[in-house]
Amino acid sequence: MNSTALVTNSTEADKxxxxxxxxxxxxxxxSCGVIGTIFNSIVLWIALKYINTEDKPRQIIVINMAVADLLMCIVYMKTRPWLSYFNPTLCHPYYLIIWTCQMCSCLNLVWLNVDKLIYIQxxxxxxxxVNRVRLLWISAATWGVLIVLNIFLVSFLDFKGNCLMIDFNPYVYIFNPIFYVVMIITSFSLSALIYCIAHNLTHMEERQKSKLFRRLFFLFSSTLWTFFTCLPYRLLYLFRNFCGYYCYNDAYSFATTLFFRILIIGIMINPLITIWTQRVYRISLGLIFGRLRENSSTEVLMVTNRRASERPPEHTPLRCDI
Known part of the structure; x- marks a missing residue:
């Protein structure tokens, strides 16, 4: 991560x-952690309560992406300001979780593109x-393989006093940024291929083609959002592995810090893109707010009626017409 300092010799390690x-x-x-946690929780709640994965098996991929982003918001964003105070025994599990979640999010974006490519082709x-059972197996295999891979990568980390000062083998760690870059570029390439195939379909009427592109809108928006918010930082981080200390200047530091902030914002906004671009989430969220508004109106009406019933009857003086 951008906040990680590298230890290169014993003199620096002693400081x-x-x-x-x-x-x-x-x-x-x-704030990013809290907002991301709230909206990812909403996405997961809607998916688990209202969506039938037998009918929409690709939503299993969306659920995996939401789980990965939710864990990032909880484990990384909410704790990052106090990471230097962590007990060193927590450092390895900490990086295992955040690396696995980030890789899982990128890889599931690839699976989402593969799913749509099969749907189009x-x-x-x-x-x-594509069915529910196969996607569940793919999801389990994805998490399992990435956990094992990151256990291997994290085992090479050596922490110097806290979880921010790290000494590691750059030849081993380089696989980490390469994985991100390859997955993001693969997703973008698949989305471009899907767009070309969908755009060149000749047997479809314009109305059907328009409906198809509306279905693809979530895929394209998620892929483009990940491409522009995640790839620049990953490329800069990968480039640093080759240029070494020549990259340690103000311009490079400013660029990495800026794009790292954009990456964090991107993770926070991912669930909002899911809700905004997928009809099932918009409708479900609308129903939830509609029920809350209806319940609120009912409670107000009940309180008003109760107050009216508890009000003492008005005294009407008798008239004596003489």
């Missing part, structure tokens, strides 16, 4: 490390190829 995180940075991390056989 006490101060994080010097500002109040603004603390507010940034915590083999529409008549789609339901024979």
């Amino acid at each position: 006490p490390f101060e994080d010097n995180i500002t109040f603004g940075e603390t507010l940034f991390y915590v 083999f529409p008549l056989h789609y339901w024979q190829i």
